[in-house]
Amino acid sequence: MPQIKRKESKKVSLKHNGLKNGALFRSLQKGSLTIETALVLPWFLFAMVTVLFLFRVMQLQYIVGDALDKAVAETALVRETTPEKAENSVKLLFYKELVANQCPISMINLGMAGISWDESETAEDYLNMKIEYQIKMPGWILKNRMLQVTEISRCRRWTGIPGNGSNENCGEWVYITPEGSVYHKSRECTHLKLSIHSVVAEEATNYRACECCAEGEKITPMVYITEEGECYHIKLNCSGLKRTIYMVPLNQVEKRSPCSRCGGR
Numbered sequence: 001m002p003q004i005k006r007k008e009s010k011k012v013s014l015k016h017n018g019l020k021n022g023a024l025f026r027s028l029q030k031g032s033l034t035i036e037t038a039l040v041l042p043w044f045l046f047a048m049v050t051v052l053f054l055f056r057v058m059q060l061q062y063i064v065g066d067a068l069d070k071a072v073a074e075t076a077l078v079r080e081t082t083p084e085k086a087e088n089s090v091k092l093l094f095y096k097e098l099v100a101n102q103c104p105i106s107m108i109n110l111g112m113a114g115i116s117w118d119e120s121e122t123a124e125d126y127l128n129m130k131i132e133y134q135i136k137m138p139g140w141i142l143k144n145r146m147l148q149v150t151e152i153s154r155c156r157r158w159t160g161i162p163g164n165g166s167n168e169n170c171g172e173w174v175y176i177t178p179e180g181s182v183y184h185k186s187r188e189c190t191h192l193k194l195s196i197h198s199v200v201a202e203e204a205t206n207y208r209a210c211e212c213c214a215e216g217e218k219i220t221p222m223v224y225i226t227e228e229g230e231c232y233h234i235k236l237n238c239s240g241l242k243r244t245i246y247m248v249p250l251n252q253v254e255k256r257s258p259c260s261r262c263g264g265r
Contacts, residue, residue, distance in 0.1 A: 053138060057107070058236060059198055062196075062237075066097070067097030067103070068094055068131060071090045071093035072090055072127050072154075073245070074093055075089045075090045076127055076155040079158050083123055090120075090129055098112075101195065102197075107136060108135060109134040109136050117130070119132075126154070126156050129152070129154075130150065130151070132150050134147065172249070172250040174247075175247055175248075176246050177245060177246070181256060181257065183259065185259070185262050186262040188262075189262040191259060192245055194227075194228075194241060194243065195226060196225070199222070199225060200221065201219050204232040208230060209231065209232065210234075210238060213233050213240065214231070219232075
């Protein structure tokens with residue numbers, strides 16, 4: 001009786017196909033990581049660009065608001081000018097400050113022409129300046145949308161004794177700050193009139209951390225410095241970047257010493 005021999009089927013294994021144990025799984029893991037990276041990376045870049053844009057918006061608002069405050073404060077010290085001349089003086093000083101501080105005007109809708117002064121008021125004894133402008137939002141955040149911003153600065157105008165800053169009763173007038181230890185003979189002193197710049201943290205290695213906003217805090221990618229300062233700041237609203245100035249008679253400065261930059265003049 002003839003014998004029937006069955007041909008055994010060959011066992012299929014990864015080794016016969018030239019693949020080692022675990023190689024297939026490792027290739028799958030690498031592929032999955034590549035897919036995850038392709039999905040997550042665009043969102044990460046989107047978030048980073050959005051955060052940087054928001055920092056730029058904050059910088060723009062600070063520069064514009066600071067320029068308005070300085071222009072109003074300087075004009076308020078000028079006596080015996082008509083309200084119309086006072087308003088023109090505020091506008092002139094304001095635009096000069098924007099240019100001096102390298103304000104990113106391109107972010108404002110219509111540029112300089114997009115700044116509205118319609119609701120500003122000037123009188124013989126006060127200045128009430130109000131500006132409005134729109135910040136252009138990029139398409140990836142809000143397409144064809146504008147961010148409306150309003151800045152207001154109020155100040156009483158100087159109505160004191162006219163002259164060159166001195167009289168027989170009060171003597172010479174000087175400038176001081178609430179927390180300062182010196183007095184200034186010039187309001188244009190660089191200790192009082194700060195010029196603020198934003199730089200990357202690597203460029204501020206020669207500056208020490210501000211005691212008010214940066215000491216003990218993690219340094220941010222962008223920091224703020226002044227031309228004559230020795231500290232870097234991580235917040236634009238830091239008190240070290242602001243100056244509250246008082247005009248007082250020299251005989252009332254008590255134990256304050258003269259400023260090393262302008263007190264000797």
